[in-house]
Amino acid sequence: MPLDPITLAVIQNGLQQVCNEMDLAFVRSAFSPVISEALDRSDGIYHRDTGELIAQGDLGLPVFVGTMQFSTQAVIERARDLQPGDIFILNDPYLGGTHLMDVKFVMPFFHRGRLWCWLANTGHWPDTGGMVPGGFSANATEVEQEGLRLPPVKLFKRGELDPEILSIILSNIRLADQRIGDIQAQAAALAIGERRLEALLDRYGADTVDAAIAELKSRAARRMRAKIATIPEGTWHGEAFVDSDGVDDVPLRIAMAITRVGDHLRFDMTGSSPPCKGPMNSVIATTRSSIYLAVKHVFPDVPINAGTFEPLKIVDPHDTFLYAKYPRPVSGCAAEVSQRIAEAVFDALANAIPDRLFAAPAGTSGNFALGGLDPERNRPYVMYVISGGGYGGSPAGDGISNGCSTIGISKTTPIEVMEQRYPVLFERYALHEGSGGAGEHRGGFGVTYAVRLLRGEARASMVMDHGRVGPQGALGGDDGGVNRVRVHAHGADYVPPHLSKDQDIPLHAGDTVTVHTPGGGGYGDPLTRAPAAVASDVAKGYYTVAQAASRFGVAIGPDGAVDTAATARLRGIGNRDRIAPPSHP
Numbered sequence: 001m002p003l004d005p006i007t008l009a010v011i012q013n014g015l016q017q018v019c020n021e022m023d024l025a026f027v028r029s030a031f032s033p034v035i036s037e038a039l040d041r042s043d044g045i046y047h048r049d050t051g052e053l054i055a056q057g058d059l060g061l062p063v064f065v066g067t068m069q070f071s072t073q074a075v076i077e078r079a080r081d082l083q084p085g086d087i088f089i090l091n092d093p094y095l096g097g098t099h100l101m102d103v104k105f106v107m108p109f110f111h112r113g114r115l116w117c118w119l120a121n122t123g124h125w126p127d128t129g130g131m132v133p134g135g136f137s138a139n140a141t142e143v144e145q146e147g148l149r150l151p152p153v154k155l156f157k158r159g160e161l162d163p164e165i166l167s168i169i170l171s172n173i174r175l176a177d178q179r180i181g182d183i184q185a186q187a188a189a190l191a192i193g194e195r196r197l198e199a200l201l202d203r204y205g206a207d208t209v210d211a212a213i214a215e216l217k218s219r220a221a222r223r224m225r226a227k228i229a230t231i232p233e234g235t236w237h238g239e240a241f242v243d244s245d246g247v248d249d250v251p252l253r254i255a256m257a258i259t260r261v262g263d264h265l266r267f268d269m270t271g272s273s274p275p276c277k278g279p280m281n282s283v284i285a286t287t288r289s290s291i292y293l294a295v296k297h298v299f300p301d302v303p304i305n306a307g308t309f310e311p312l313k314i315v316d317p318h319d320t321f322l323y324a325k326y327p328r329p330v331s332g333c334a335a336e337v338s339q340r341i342a343e344a345v346f347d348a349l350a351n352a353i354p355d356r357l358f359a360a361p362a363g364t365s366g367n368f369a370l371g372g373l374d375p376e377r378n379r380p381y382v383m384y385v386i387s388g389g390g391y392g393g394s395p396a397g398d399g400i401s402n403g404c405s406t407i408g409i410s411k412t413t414p415i416e417v418m419e420q421r422y423p424v425l426f427e428r429y430a431l432h433e434g435s436g437g438a439g440e441h442r443g444g445f446g447v448t449y450a451v452r453l454l455r456g457e458a459r460a461s462m463v464m465d466h467g468r469v470g471p472q473g474a475l476g477g478d479d480g481g482v483n484r485v486r487v488h489a490h491g492a493d494y495v496p497p498h499l500s501k502d503q504d505i506p507l508h509a510g511d512t513v514t515v516h517t518p519g520g521g522g523y524g525d526p527l528t529r530a531p532a533a534v535a536s537d538v539a540k541g542y543y544t545v546a547q548a549a550s551r552f553g554v555a556i557g558p559d560g561a562v563d564t565a566a567t568a569r570l571r572g573i574g575n576r577d578r579i580a581p582p583s584h585p
Contacts, residue, residue: 008212011209012216015045018196018197018200019043019057020057021196022119023042023059024059025185025188025192026041026121026189027059029181029189030182031179031185032124032182033418035185037413038410038411038412038413040123041123042068043119043190044060045197046069046072046117046118050306051075052069053066053306055304055305056068059409061408061409061410062293064122065292065293066309067289069096070097070288070289071095071120072106074095075088075118078151079108082115084108084158085157085158086156087106087154088105088107088152088154089152089153089169090153091104091150092150092151093283093324094283094324098283098285098334098338099331099333099334100130100135100143100149101126101127101134101135101147102122102124102125103150105120105190107156109193116201120190121186125182126369126382126384127173128148129147132503133369133371133372134384135331137461138279138498140246140331146329148169148172148173155169166183174382175382216303219303219307220307221311224299224308229263231260232352232353234259236257236259236260236349237255237256238256238350240344240347241253241254241469242280242336242465243500243501245281246280246501251468252276253273254341254344255270255344256268256269256344256347258345258349264313266314267345272322274320275325275328279330281322281329281333281337282337282338284316287338289338290337290339292308293406294342294346294406295345297342298346298353321337322341334407335405336364336367336464343406347360354475356395357474358391358392358395358399358523359392359393359474359522360521361391361392361405363406363465364464364465364466364518365386365407365464366386366515367384368385370383371383371459372423374422376456385412386413387412387517388404388411388412389518389520390402390435390444390445390480391403392437392443392477393439393441396441399442399444399521401436401444402445415429415449423455424454427452428450429448430447430449431448433541433543434542435480435516435519437477437479437481437520438477438522439475439521439526441529442523445542446517449515451512453508453509457506458507459506460507461502461505462496462500464500464501466482467483467500468482468499469482470521473522474521474523475525476526477522477526479521480521480522484500484515484516485499487511488514489508490511527553529552529554534548534552535556549570553570553571
C-alpha cells in the first residue's frame, strides 16, 4: 500500500508518541527512585509475529533496544492461550535479558479481536533478592546468588493480578511491600500504550499503520546501509578490557574485528576471553544490543527500529565471556560489560573513520548499592546509586563532564531525594578534577562523591569498571582517569582488592564511601591543544599547573597566563617521553 510522505511521518511520530507516553506514565507512577528519578527503564512496541522492534520511547535506555526485542521473542515462543489483559513478567538473562534487576513486562495487544502487536517495558528493580542488597554481587559464581530468576509467566491474567505468582515473587526479594508500586507502574504504562495505540489504529486503520511500519523498517535499513557505505572496505580491529570479573583479578579482553563487506558490517569477537567465574559475563542479548547501540552512537541520525539492525551481522561469540550460558553469573553485563563492548566497537571504527569517531567515554554506570535497616524509621532499605562520568574528546571539541553512561540516559538520583529516603548524608559531590584525558580536545571529567552512613549498620556493594586502566584516548590522546573507590570504616581506609568491585562491606554510623568516577579519553595529540584552552582549564581548577606542563606541555605563570617561551621549550622537546604520562589523581 503506497503512503504519502505526510501520512508516513504522522504515523511514525504517532508510534513514537505512544512509547513516549508509556515512558512518562511509568516514570510518574513508579515507586523506586532508580526508575522515577534515575530513569532506568524503557517502553516499546514489537511486531506480533517476529517480536522485532517497531518503536521505542525517546526516554528509554538504548541498551534495552535490543534486549527487549529478544525478551519479547522469548515470550512469543512460549506464550499460550493469549487473552486481552494478559501481561507476562520475566527477567531471565538467558532469555533475551540483561541482569536480574531489569524486570520486563510483555503484553499482547489486540485490535478488534486480533493480535496486532506486543507492548513491552523494562524497569530496574532496586532488589530481586540474592546474596547482597541491590543484586550487584561482585563475587557471585552462579546466577542463583544474584537473585530471583523469572521465566516468562503471566503475572496478569485478563487484567487481573495473579496473587499466587505475586506471592512467590515477593517472598523472594527484599522490600517486598515497596515493589507493589513498581509492578502497578509497569502495568499502568502498558495500559496507557494500549489506549493510545488503539486510538492511532482507529484513526488510520490497521492496514495503513501496518504498511507504514513496513516502510519505516525498509527506510531505516536503507539509511544504515548508506552510512555503512561511507566506511572503507576492509577489516578493522579494536579491543577493550574489563578490569576483572570480581573473583579472579585478571583482565578480560574483548577482541573486536569489524569487516565491511558491501552494504553490511560483520562483527566478530572471536579471541575474546573465555567465560569467567565472576559476574562479568554477558548474555548474548546484551552483547548484540551493545553492538547495536555502539553503531547508533556513531550514526545517531538513523531512526531506531528493526530495520536499523538488518545490515549488522554479528558472529555469536561462543566459548567466550560474551555469550554467557546458565549458570554463569551476569550482574555486571548490562551496566559494565556492555560498555566495554561498545568501547571495542569505537576503537575499531576509529581506525576506519577517525574523523567521525571520538575517544572512549567513562564507560561505567558506577553501580553502588547500600542496604540495611534504618533504626529511626524501623524499616529496611536498599539505596542504589548510578553515577556519571566524562565523555571522550572528539573532532568537534572537548568531552562533556558528568555525562550518563554509554548504554543509557540514566542519571544520578538527586542527592536530596536519597538523603530524604535513606539514612545517609552526601558530604561531597563535585567534578573529578584532572580525570579528563589530555588531548587536542580533552576528555570530560568524572565526578567525586562521598556518602556517610548516619545511623544503624549497612552493607555496601559495588560493581564498577575502569579502575585498572582509564577510558582509551584516540589518535594520540591520553587515557582518561580511572575509577577509584575508598571506604573509611572503623577508623581505617579500605580499598577493594579489585579496585572498583566488592561486596558485603560492613558499615557503621559515621563510616564513609568515596567514589571517583572516570574521565573520558583525550582526542588528538595533547601537545597540539591551544595553550589558551589549557590556561582556561587551569583557571577553572580542572588541572593543576603541574598537570598543564606534564600532560599538555603548557607552562602557566604565577599570574595564570601562558608562559609562551617556556611552553615553546616544553613543546619543542621532540621526545614525547620526556613529558610525563598522566598520573591520574
